[in-house]
Amino acid sequence: MxxxxxxxxxxxxxxxxxxxxxxxxxxxxxxxxxxxxxxxxxxxxxxxxxxxxxxxxxxxxxxxxxxxxxxxxxxxxxxxxxxxxxxxxxxxxxxxxxxxxxxxxxxxxxxxxxxxxxxRRGLHLYLYVLMSQLGQSAGCTRFHVVEQRLARWLLMTADRAHSKAFHITHELLAYSLGVRRVGITKAATSLQNRKLIRYTRGDISIRDRGGLEAASCSCYQADKDTYDHAMGR
The missing domain is CATH 2.60.120.10 (Jelly Rolls)
Structure with a gap:
């Protein structure tokens, strides 16, 4: 391969x-x-x-x-x-x-x-990052609104997909964020009306990354900062 x-x-x-x-x-x-x-x-x-x-x-x-x-x-x-x-x-x-x-x-x-x-040393640092991110995720789920959490999740996915466009269904988004589909529809429609994303039949593309970062909760940047600090980047 x-x-x-x-x-x-x-x-x-x-x-x-x-x-x-x-x-x-x-x-x-x-x-x-x-x-x-x-x-x-x-x-x-x-x-x-x-x-x-x-x-x-x-x-x-x-x-x-x-x-x-x-x-x-x-x-x-x-x-x-x-x-x-x-x-x-x-x-x-x-x-x-x-x-x-x-x-x-x-x-x-x-x-x-x-x-x-x-x-061993590198993976011990990564374990610290993972634990910090799990704690951040718990707080995010409890205190931040669906639209902020969706923006954060889309940014995280784009980073890992190495692309601003990817396919994701309402069902998977609802599962990922732990909310009902109607909540996903409302949040995605809001982000699309603000011209931050384009969402059609599961195909999502990020139109305005800076705007989407501004729409996201602070957890997205906090996760990145934790990783960069712990891993010495």
Missing amino acids: KRTEHTNRLLDDLPHGDRVRLLAQCENVELIPGETLAKSGEPIDFVYFPTESFISLATEMNEGPSLEVALVGNEGMLGAPLVLGIGESPVHAVVQGAGLAWRMSAARFRRALAEDCAL
Whole structure:
């Protein structure tokens, strides 16, 4: 399979020799939208370092539908509990955006962690970022209105899709934000009337990125700042 033009930022931060050794133990795989990569409470078989693709992490609620708690793209990885020595996934992970990713078996990943200090340090920093973003997401869901949260989610998706245009249904948006479809329709219509996005039959394109950032809640920039600060960017 051909190498992607995009890379994974966590792997990019490794010293050259460490990165080469790690990638030699990975395979480059194509992820398909809707593909389940991990299930809550079940063993983690593989870790994934997305390059083009992005993955939705959701928590399952006994009394209702699942709620997306994070998106993982080429800034991160799937399988972070292994860094803490935990072999089960706490979330349900489903591919949301198609594309390539580096995949590594959990067993090989554990050995690499034991042998590579730079890898451990980088992933410890990423765990801090992930925990901070999960806390930010919880506050965002509780206190910010749907239109702000939708703007934030669209910006996050565009960053991970490496494109200002992508396809997303009302159903998936409702699932991602944990609101009813009518709420998504109202928020998307408002953003479209303000000429910030174009939305037709699930095809979304960002027309005014600066305007969409202004319409978003502060959580979008806070997440980026946390990542850049922690990862030394």
